[in-house]
Amino acid sequence: MKNVQISQELFLALVKYFLLEQEEFLPEIQKGLEQKLDALVMRELYTKYKVALTEEEKEKARKEYLDRRGVPESFRW
Secondary structure, eight states, X not given: OOOOOOOHHHHHHHHHHHTSOOGGGHHHHHHHHHHHHHHHHHHHHHHHHXXXXXXXXXXXXXXXXXXXXXXXXGGOX
16 A cells, blocks of 8 residues: 655644544645645546556556646647
8 A cells, every 4th residue: 555645734634623623624634635636636637547557458548647747738738
């Protein structure tokens, strides 16, 4: 299993929410975790693109990566 690093701010917000039961940190936690999840998905797509065995897999991963990144079709190579 891989390790995932989070920012110190997000870690402290998690500690305050779960250990000190300060619920006002929930929106900050949700935003931070969503950003981290998006970054993980983008990294996974990029890795798939780089290590794909076939050209079809490589092209599929590249298109999905660019779609998620928001690169318009007319700007792609």
